[in-house]
Amino acid sequence: MSTTDFTGRIDTVRLGGPDGPEVGAQGFGAMGISEFYGDTDEAAARDTLEATVEAGVTLIDTADIYGSGANEEFLAPFVAAHRDEIVLATKFAIERRADAPHHRGIRNDPAYIREAVENSLRRLGVETIDLYYMHRRDPDIPLADSVGAMAELVRAGKVRHLGLSEVTGAELREAYAVHPITALQSEWSLFSRDVERSAVGAAADLGVTFVPYSPLGRGFLTGAFADATKDLSTSDFRRHQPRFSGENAERNAALLEPVRKIAAAHGVTPAQIALAWVQQRSAVHGLTVVPIPGTRKRARLLENAAATRITLTADELAALEPIAGQVAGDRYPDMSFTSVAREG
Numbered sequence: 001m002s003t004t005d006f007t008g009r010i011d012t013v014r015l016g017g018p019d020g021p022e023v024g025a026q027g028f029g030a031m032g033i034s035e036f037y038g039d040t041d042e043a044a045a046r047d048t049l050e051a052t053v054e055a056g057v058t059l060i061d062t063a064d065i066y067g068s069g070a071n072e073e074f075l076a077p078f079v080a081a082h083r084d085e086i087v088l089a090t091k092f093a094i095e096r097r098a099d100a101p102h103h104r105g106i107r108n109d110p111a112y113i114r115e116a117v118e119n120s121l122r123r124l125g126v127e128t129i130d131l132y133y134m135h136r137r138d139p140d141i142p143l144a145d146s147v148g149a150m151a152e153l154v155r156a157g158k159v160r161h162l163g164l165s166e167v168t169g170a171e172l173r174e175a176y177a178v179h180p181i182t183a184l185q186s187e188w189s190l191f192s193r194d195v196e197r198s199a200v201g202a203a204a205d206l207g208v209t210f211v212p213y214s215p216l217g218r219g220f221l222t223g224a225f226a227d228a229t230k231d232l233s234t235s236d237f238r239r240h241q242p243r244f245s246g247e248n249a250e251r252n253a254a255l256l257e258p259v260r261k262i263a264a265a266h267g268v269t270p271a272q273i274a275l276a277w278v279q280q281r282s283a284v285h286g287l288t289v290v291p292i293p294g295t296r297k298r299a300r301l302l303e304n305a306a307a308t309r310i311t312l313t314a315d316e317l318a319a320l321e322p323i324a325g326q327v328a329g330d331r332y333p334d335m336s337f338t339s340v341a342r343e344g
């Protein structure tokens, strides 16, 4: 399969079990359009958005924090044109301050949630958000209060389904007891497997769909850059992630050799092998998995969609198995931003 010959539409799955909304088995992450990964060609990004629905990539992921609202606003015309063809997901909980650009406060209190949803609805230009995630957990606020407030939004018709991001397995179970949770979105890739400690098992038990974010390791797994400090612009967030620069990056790039070998054997790209591996977690762990790779280029969107048609053999999976355990450097500069920090 070449990288550009994808035609048709990808297979579909249901989020959160048999009664959940139907989506393409791979979704789309819109974050990089507005922030974090360098400059964006807006016309190319709009064209990429059109390619999503053409290819059946229908779970569209944004958050209020991406570009401080700009990402939701950028999506609005696309959403208006394709409202019935997509499942629209956004998130609340990370608060920014105009006077302190690097400040990231976590807000889970009900009053904040009620305000955040109104802002997202307005920016997206919709009456209802299909899937509303709590982006990060503030352990000082009882989970029952936050999920209770989210459940009120469902009853009020502002939101259809609930999701959580970067929560532990125990937190997912606690939340689910308050209201069914449709999706858990956390980082999961060949380089980042800490979710397998508890979150994946809990999601499988509860019938919660797992939505792996950064399934391409923020681009590193594709070989598109080798050292963030040398290869990426000064504003690029990846320069601050310990695993992508200097000695760590050099060691981590060497770990990609089996990915490249398997890609060559299939006649596909390393990006496609990285995505096929994440997709195949579904069979390995017994749950629905809908990765949401992000790109601003139509050709890459189609390349990524084509990865849903690749099946890795048991030997290939075994060759990829040791990679995550050998990665040098954390996935965030501040790991308190992740669920694993609350798992000890």
Ligand SMILES: NC(=O)c1ccc[n+]([C@@H]2O[C@H](COP(=O)([O-])OP(=O)(O)OC[C@H]3O[C@@H](n4cnc5c(N)ncnc54)[C@H](OP(=O)(O)O)[C@@H]3O)[C@@H](O)[C@H]2O)c1
Pocket (backbone or CB within 6 Å): 028, 029, 030, 031, 032, 037, 061, 062, 135, 165, 166, 185, 186, 212, 213, 214, 215, 216, 217, 218, 219, 220, 222, 224, 271, 272, 292, 293, 294, 295, 296, 297, 300, 301, 303, 304
């Ligand atoms: N819940 C959370 O806390 C959280 C955190 C991070 C991300 N997310 C969500 O997850 C989505 C995906 O994660 P992500 O964007 O961080 O990382 P990712 O999907 O792992 O990687 C995105 C990067 O890979 C590049 N890329 C994409 N396809 C490629 C291909 N086929 N070949 C080569 N390079 C390729 C993109 O560049 P181009 O854009 O230039 O193509 C971009 O730089 C985000 O958009 C966001 O919606 C959620």
